Amino acid sequence: MLGGVRPPIASLVVLLLVVAALTVIGLEGIHTGGVPQAVLDGEQRIAADTAVSMRTAIEAEAGTVRRKTHAYQATSTSTPTTTLKALTSGRKAFLGRALLDARTGKLLATGGRTVPLAGVDVARTASGHGEIPPRLVTSGGTRHMLYFARVTLPAQDDPDQDQYQAQNGTERQWLLVVSEALPALAAYGDGRTAQALDASGTVLATAVRGKASPAAAHSGLSAAATRAANGSRSDTDASGSLLGAATGSRRTVAGWAQVASTTGPGTTDDLGLVVLTSRTVPVTTTAADYSRFALEAAGALAVVALLLGLALYFSVQQPLLRLYLSAGRLARGATGDGPAASEELSRPVPVHGFGELARIGRALDSLRRQLLGESGPQEFPARRGPGYRALAVVCLVVVACWSVPMVFLLNRADTATAVPAPVLADQQARTEIATHRIRQSLDQSYTDLSDAAASLAGRSRDAQTEVLRQSLADHRQYRSLYLLDRSGGITLRVGGTPLRTLVHVPRGGGITTVNTSGRIPAIAAYAQVRAVKGKAPAAGVVLFGEIDVKALNSTLPRPKLGSVWVTDGHDRVLAASVGYRAFQSLPESGLTRLVRTTQGAPGTPGTATSAVHDTSSGPSVDAAAPLAQSGPTARLGWHVVTAEPAAALQIPAVQAEQRTMLAGILGLAVAAACLGWLHVVVVRPLRAVAVLVERLAGGDRRTVLHPVNHDEIGSVTRGLELVRQTLAEQDRAARSGHAAAPPRSLRENTLQR
Incomplete structure (x- = not known):
């Protein structure tokens, strides 16, 4: 079904025209006016990340x-x-x-x-x-959380002993009920406002970062965000973006997200809380139009497709079909009788095309003359000119002249200017939110361990063992809990085998690493176990809880944040959202330089920073931030680093480069596939048949010609086999002593003339 000369040529033309149409559709769909879609998407994700932090708290x-x-x-x-x-x-x-x-x-x-x-x-x-689940209630005009x-x-046994006993x-x-304020709301990124809204759209809390004003509540964005959140279905991601009013050359963009679990029922689903973030961004006034380029590129490819189709039609398809008819006529003349067969052999075989087809045509005419007895075997020159393989290569080169510039030259995004400044700022803000989320996790681990250490004081060894077992069961982030004595030896342990290689007994409490090598970084929380006067000394003085790195890794990934790494003070990886080796360096030198630029003066935590780096896979939007400025992880010097390929963001310049490259790759792939198909089913069989027919015309009567395919070339081969059999009979007759005579039909025709 896939044989013959017609399908590959027709497929080449049709598929190249399809690529031309896809080029127009893809490039005309890029919009660059006003606020880029990447900015709106970034604000939506910042709102979602902020909502996750509030839900986690x-x-x-x-x-x-x-x-x-x-x-x-x-x-x-x-x-x-x-x-x-x-x-x-x-x-x-x-x-x-x-x-x-x-x-x-x-x-x-x-x-x-x-x-x-x-x-x-x-x-x-x-x-x-x-x-x-907790509840959100109002008291004195203020909203409180009830836990x-x-x-x-x-x-x-005696009800009189306690008047509160149930009857x-x-x-x-x-029932214990505690009342707390809403978790602290933070705004990340200079000029951003963050608000917490209830189900009715009332602003419960507001946070402002830098030179920003909480204008969202006065611009109707809070009401719009609440309506969108209330109308969202449970199977959505419960977040979105909004466009606010324009002021001069700037416009307000906002993102909203529900403080609810998106992976299943959670404790915050019924609170009705919505996080709204907003800020003003510059409006793009110079919009790039890719429509003209798309039409020109598609038109050029369409012209190339039609020219190649015509060239292959007139140089390959038509000559091959004529050769097919000539071979059939010659076979009928060699095996038939009567005037019709004589007429078939009397007509010369026309030579069409060039290369293999011309060689086969000349050899067929020589065979025709040998059948008539007009000549003997004929030798053909071994040196031959270019054939149809060269034609296929030329066709591929013609398509490559269109595809290669599309892949490597045209619409190339400038790394320094392709990523809008708001998108770069959003990556930095999301990195800061990621540091807050990781810090939340580590701080909670330290708080839980401190509670466990406080309950160990003055208790027996069995009681301490039970406390540690219960803590390990209640806190899944720990892989091992153990007590150290003053010499650093483990006196009591529950859970897995400790990964620590550093033997030290620190003072106070906090987060640290307890190994510097191995397959798994060992991050641990530690707290002191106080001594109680009048009771036996504790089995250990410091409680360590090694945090399962998988639990920490699970907090890192966020949609469209890219790869996330947690590094120690020497820029070695401790945790990551992608595969990594313990204590390895960051994958790009630009990321390491970026981490070092976050470091401030000695004794200061430093500040977050971001940059666009040119990598082997294209521009990458990267950011780094110190993990903590206070708390148990502040003095460690750890950082959080993120890297998101610009191609994953809806940035117009990057989209244009990506789609232009895709069109070039598709065009080259289509040409290679169709011309390769043509080579397999036409060119290569033609080369084989040309060799066989020249050998047959040169006197080789022993080589049997087997048709391989059921197409035009297969029919030519079958016809040549019939001619070979007829010539072999003539040669056998000549060797037996009889004069070589042409077929009876030819003799009768000669006598009549």
Whole structure:
């Protein structure tokens, strides 16, 4: 079905015309006016990243309250006051706290400010077995977050001992409710405003960075963002972008995102919170138009396609079809009888085309004369001119003259100016948000470990082992928990085998690395275990918790942020969103230089920075930021580095380069495929047939000609085999002593004449 000379030639023309059409469609679809789409997409992703940070903070706080309650060892003599104090001591974030009877809703104990419980059905809230999600409530015109946790106490034998014991049941259950302010909202990137909105569009919190003003609430963007969030379905990413009013040469762009889980049911889904970010960006006044270039390039390729089609039609297809008819006529004349066969052989074989077809035509005419007895075998010169293989190469070179400039020369994006400044600033802002998210994770690990270390003081070894096992079960980010004595030896361990190679007993607490080599970087949180007077000394003085690097790696990826790396103070990779080796250098030297530019004066944390680097795969939008300016990771000198290929962003200049290159590659691929097809089914068989027919005309009667394909060349081969058999019979007759005579039909025709 794919044989013959027609399909590859027709496919070449049609597919090149398709590539020309795709060139017009692809390049005309690039819009460069006003605000680039990459800027809108960047603002949407910044809002989504900010929403993720807020959701993480809410979920972490809810989890801390639940774990604190779960770890509390209540006794039958526990009172509401002592229980509330034990559950909420040491937490400065609580505005108010209350302990209620889970069945009756009776207030048992309070602390701090009054907890706004209006509208909270305590019995219904405490019922069930799942986690109680936090709620957003209003008190005195201010919105608060309420976090809940169940407190289960053992039953008492004597109900008179505790007036708060349930009248019917075997155990007491209380409900802990704590009130907190909304998690702190941060704006990232100079000139950006971030706002937290409730389901009605009311602004709950605002953060401003640099020279920016919270104008979004007055421009209708907050209402538009709330409507879009409320109308979004659960199967969407619950984020989007908006365009605000224009002021002079600048225009407001905004992004919104729901503070809800996009991967499944979460504790923040029912809060109705929406994050809105906005800033003003310069409006592009000089729009590049690629329509004319697209039409010119497509027109040139269409002309090339038609010219190649005509050239192949007149130089290959038509001569081959004529040769096919001539070979059939010669075969009929060699095997037939009567005047018709004589007439077939009496007509000379015309020589069409050049190269192999011309050689075959001349050899066929020689065979015709040999059949008539007019001549003997004829030798053909071994030196031959260019053939159809050279024609195929010339055709490929003609298409390459169009494709190669498209791939390497035309519409090349300038690395220094292709990426708009707002897109570069967005990459830097998203990198800062990534550092905040990683810092959140590490700080939470340190807080959890500090709580575990505090509960170890003054307890027996068995009790400490149970505490560590429970902590390991509650905090999945740890792979191993162990206690060190003053000499650095491990005295108690739960979980996996420690990866540490550095033996040291640090003071205080924080985050550190405990190895400098190996396949896996060992990042660990550590905290001191205090001694208690009057009790046996603790089994260890420092509690270490090695953080599973997979848990840290899972916090790094974000859509369109690119590759993300966490590096130590020597610019070696500790964690990454892509495959890496422990303690290896960053993959590009430009990234290492970028990290070093973030470093400020000695003793200062440095500032975030960004740049566009030219890599082997094209321009890359890169940014780096110090991991922390305060907290347990501040003195480590760690950085977060991101690199996103510009081709992945909707930047007009990069899109034009990418689509131009794609058109050139497609054109070259189509030409190579179709001309290769032509070479396989036409050129190569023609070369083989030309050699065989010249040998046959030179006297070789032994080589049997087998047709390989069922096409024109196969028919020519079958005809030549019939001619070979006829000539072989003549040669055998001559060797047996009889005169070589032409076919009977020819003798009769000669006698008649």
